[in-house]
Amino acid sequence: MLEYLKKYWLWAALAPLFMCGEVFMDLLQPRLMKTIVDEGVLGLSNGGVGDLGLISTTGAKMIGLVAVGGFCGVMSGVFANLCSQNFGNDLRKAAFRNTLALSPGQTDRFSTGSIITRITNDITQVQQLVTQCIRGFVRTGMLIVGGIVCMLSLDLSFGAVIACSLPFILFCVIYFIGRANPMFGILQQKLDNVNSVMQENITGARVVKAYVREDYENARFGKANNELVDTQLNILVLFSYMTPIMNILLNASVVAVIFLGGIRVRGGGLTPGAVMAAITYITQILNAVMRMTMIFQTISRGTASGRRVMELLECSPAITDGDFEGETRLKGKVEFKNVSFGYGKTDILKNISFTVNPGETIGILGETGCGKTSLVQLIPRFYDVREGAVLVDGVDVRDYKLEALRDKVSLSLQKSELFNTTIKENILWGRQDASDEDVAKAAEIARAKDFIENSPDGFDTLVAEKGMSLSGGQKQRIAVSRSILKGAEILIFDDCTGALDLKTEAELYERLNKAEKNMTKIIIAQRIASVKSADRIAVIDGGRLAAFDSHERLLETSEIYRDIYNSQLKAG
């Protein structure tokens, strides 16, 4: 982490320096006021005759110092921000860059949501930590130390007031924050409960109405709401105690200063101006102490965030480039050789071997969770096999440069991941330099052209965030257009036409076969009708290859296949 900060060391050093300047000016003020009161007004060293000239020169001096202090404060802010924001920017970029170099297995382990918070929220926290450290921490620290020194230099007896009040204030702040912190956790939980009841009622509105459970839902919400309000009230009550207690401690300290000061003035050791200055100092000190605890909170939150960001930064990519550039004579051959694979301890795929020849169309069938998706994701090397090898065009995928390997494979996922831009841009992801005709052609093959052209802005229609404005089938067809446009030698459809009705799907496959004869096509499907016309169909059962043959042959030889066939196409 410090390495990222090193680049900005000058700013990081200047910010606290200027801050010192500002605090110094703040601490000088009460002293000068003391001069005005004691010498200017009371004329203590002048036998009780006031000195107007002294008042105006001191006043001018004060104004000057105030201006200098303000300047220092602004400059400190400028440097602190230059440092922390640039640092944050570097960190953010590094984290993002590193994330994209990770393998899907690694991002799965972090979980998507966690990576997003690390890159966005956590980095902001770290940034704030830096600002607080070089600015807020310096300011409050200086105010406390400087204030105490100034007060003691006025009169050592004020030390007693500080010694008494400081521990009290510290104790109170720590006690209240200690009590409140766990309550914030509970509050968040209660808030989540309320939100989840709401969410369920909005998404499940039909079911609630259909079973006439509005009253029940209202009661359920009422309960969650009450719990939330109660927790919130508890926190607010806690703080209701805190503010007055803090105030009385502060006020009592002021009274103590006046009292002590009174005794010292009577004894002749102190002037009335000094008492007034001491009142200002003690207020400054105690306020700074309270603020310091807040800063500690930011710091502790920031350090936790920092740790989480570091975890992401220090995670080195599990899957790295091989040396092979990807030039092969063969085009579109895929070979699984005794492949075993699993995410955790248990193997999901067990000893799978089969070969897909160039230009062949292969269907893959099997129950949910049997490992179909895992199987095809081994081809672009999203994951590495545990045993055996996957060969593309006769070369082990681990020997390829990743970019070269992935240029050979075009993959359409079950969940169509579209991006928040125009439909055209989304399809262009397949091949950046494709012409408009190419895009239209790909959309035509994917049976997407009609609905795209009927959309308000045609190909320039925006895909709303996460594709909300499009239906599932439309999203799938755009994703398929994208993968077709890529024109890779191996095309993999991971159950990505499931939301289409069978007629549309059948047309899509027919057009695809006509247009892209030479592509090797691997199609995962739930419905037999989707893959019936494939050259060969692989049936996966319990992580093993149960059968691999054409539809007709499978009907004769494979019992599992017959079962699936009967359940889907015959009366059940």
Place this chain on the structure above:
Amino acid sequence: MRGYRLPGMRVRRDRAARSEKPKDGRKTMLRLFAYFRRESLIAAGLFGAVLAVVVCSVTVPGLQSLAIDRIAAGRFDSLPYVLAVMLGVYGINCICTFFQSLLSARLSQRVVKRMREELFEKITNLPISYTDNHPHGDIMSRMTNDVENISNTVSQSLSSMFSGILMIAGTVFMMIYYCPALAALSCITVVMTLGITKLLASALRRSYTKRQALLGTLNAKTEETITGFKTVTAYNRQKQTILDFEKTSDELTKTGIIAEILAGSMGPCMNVINNTGFVIIAAFGGYFAIKGIISIGVISAFIVYAKQFGRPIDELAQIYGQIQGAIAGAERVFEVMDGKDEDKSGSRSMEGLDGVIEFKNVNFSYYPGKQVLYDFSLKIDAGKKVALVGATGSGKTTVVNLLMRFYDTDSGEILIDGVNIKDIDCRSLRRNTAIVLQDAVLFSDTIENNLKYSNPRADDEAVEKAAKMSNCRNMIAHMPRGYKTFLTGAGQNISQGQKQLLTICRAFLAEPEILVLDEATSSVDTRTEKNIQNAMVRLMNDRTSLIIAHRLSTIRDADIIVVMDKGRISEMGSHESLMEKKGTYYRLYMTQFAGKTT
């Protein structure tokens, strides 16, 4: 520490970022105010506490001035008495502050609680078209962010605005009382504060708004890339994505630096103003003291007054923006509350009806001008099964929506046993009609409660029987805690197929007269699908059933197959008769099940 600020700490000026303006502030304000009227007792108590706090805060500096004067004049004997009174007033101040924050907390929480309850109740009473037509995220944000925003404003800003105004008035009064000339000079700082705030705030708001927008873009980009991680990788788009991200990130940093420097300058600027005020009071106070107009103690009192005076002014400027944002939020909340409730005027009970359904010349459109059903007529005899088939968008789901009265027809009528469904009690209609939807909706609750959702009075025996009938007894028995297993996050801990089975079981338990099924099971594997299918067959037994059918077996077993095309019935009849006809159904059958294009 959201929403809480220790006394005396520098306030961050993020709030200035909120620049939203309400459309009709006055009306909304009055309506919000009505919520407080019902809590008039607490509000009165709060007012009393605030008043007491202000009086104490205004008296204390006077006492302090008295004490300093005693010291300066060397009258030390009476000093302890003055200090004792001071401590006493501080004590009262403390107690009143305590009551002030306690009452304000109670008041705001009660108001917010009621508002949230009313809003939720409203949402359950709004017609389905409301949730269909409004983005769910938007409704959620009104219920959470907007209400929360109102809550924060109500709890903090209101009482601080209140005490702020009183404090300013009290302080000004006291300052004028002690020394009008010095009071007038102190006002210079106020003018400076207002000037600087205005100057900085508008610049600040602009750069904050810009920063917020960029931050939104950056977050969206990150989210998109990370959720679409595999696609990014599969298409080798890492380089472009990184470049794109870095561009936004750099821009954000640039805007962020400007915004934060501006915001960071606010603190020192205020510090300069405060210190200037300090100097003014010290210098001019000294001058007046020499002239004998005021005592030294008054100078020290003025130092405190100036601070007391400056803080609320500074705060009020911020609160103003905050209140505007809250009112805009309240406007959005009230907009939901003003939505029209579902029409539930029917009164006839459905008990004892046979369940003959008849659609008579029904026309319907979701949006004017985009008709979905044209002159739809269909009669289903009691206990019969009707399968609706047709391409997506042909109007199948609409038929279901109308039968359940999720929507009302534009013209024509729907009758059950000859009674128009608009005359039937909506609750009775729905209680006697069970639906199984394509998206299996479950709630975060135990399996048992989820099943009993359709019939809260069902006993264990009935639940057990329904589970058996719907083929989910085995599955439930395998759950870690059986019927008491808690389904998290709307059933994320079980598979899609298991969810579907549970919704079928739920429909069983309802013992409905009429059954509506949307039987799509596209993402369910073969074995589970077989289970679901068998369960559905049992469920339909002896019930008037309307099925949006996707599966051959269901279609073939139906008494009548209705083939829909673009909102019209194109064919109707049994499987055999329709196959013989070689019409739409035949073609549909051939493509759908033989997987061939024709």
